[in-house]
Amino acid sequence: MFVKVCGLRTAPDVAASVDAGADAIGFVLTPSPRQVTPAEARELAEAVPTDVLTVGVFRGEPVDVVRAAVAASGVRAIQLHGDEPATHYTALRELGLPLIRGTSPGGAAGLRPGALGEDLLIVDSPQPGSGAAWDWDTLDRAALAGRWLLAGGLRPDNVGAAIDALRPWGVDVSSGVEVRRGVKDPALIRVFLEAVRTRVGQN
Numbered sequence: 001m002f003v004k005v006c007g008l009r010t011a012p013d014v015a016a017s018v019d020a021g022a023d024a025i026g027f028v029l030t031p032s033p034r035q036v037t038p039a040e041a042r043e044l045a046e047a048v049p050t051d052v053l054t055v056g057v058f059r060g061e062p063v064d065v066v067r068a069a070v071a072a073s074g075v076r077a078i079q080l081h082g083d084e085p086a087t088h089y090t091a092l093r094e095l096g097l098p099l100i101r102g103t104s105p106g107g108a109a110g111l112r113p114g115a116l117g118e119d120l121l122i123v124d125s126p127q128p129g130s131g132a133a134w135d136w137d138t139l140d141r142a143a144l145a146g147r148w149l150l151a152g153g154l155r156p157d158n159v160g161a162a163i164d165a166l167r168p169w170g171v172d173v174s175s176g177v178e179v180r181r182g183v184k185d186p187a188l189i190r191v192f193l194e195a196v197r198t199r200v201g202q203n
């Protein structure tokens with residue numbers, strides 16, 4: 001199971017995520033309590049091995065802003081989390097990086113993975129990064145196949161049940177490994193990864 005830890009802002013949190021076995025780590029490069037500058041993301045990403053994907057997260061930014069931030073930060077994947085139009089995906093495809101679409105049930109382009117040409121879909125709550133749990137029962141599981149991550153209000157104590165209920169290809173967490181908004185806890189990061197690996201091992 002693919003695990004992404006999002007909204008990292010410090011070197012110890014990056015190290016904890018990598019050591020705990022995260023497959024991807026996200027740097028929020030758009031307005032948020034977790035926002036880092038492209039230069040900060042570059043510095044943090046330098047310690048990340050190449051088999052862990054570094055993801056730049058954007059919401060509603062013009063293509064030129066995304067392009068510039070990707071170049072300055074050196075992230076290896078792009079996550080668009082604001083129901084950006086298909087033209088964004090077409091334009092950014094030219095960078096040759098994996099594209100990730102973050103959306104929620106009711107989002108403009110629907111929940112079919114790859115609908116806008118993205119490589120990976122994140123099905124999230126309507127308030128990304130809020131930690132708000134949403135009603136997973138509203139999800140039409142039959143329409144989801146392939147590469148998609150479940151996100152939104154996941155925590156060490158509920159991620160196992162979420163995996164059992166929805167069988168996602170992976171999971172994405174931010175608030176659930178924080179002590180307060182924007183402040184991660186390395187111990188919680190480790191516990192979350194353990195909870196995922198334990199549950200997957202049981203299935």
Ligand SMILES: O=C(O)c1ccccc1NCC(=O)[C@H](O)[C@H](O)COP(=O)(O)O
Nearest residue numbers: 006032128129130131152153173174175
């Ligand atoms: O995390 C943010 O602050 C954020 C801001 C703007 C757009 C997207 C954002 N996060 C996207 C993510 O990938 C989060 O990990 C995902 O929404 C889950 O968040 P949470 O419910 O806090 O675990």
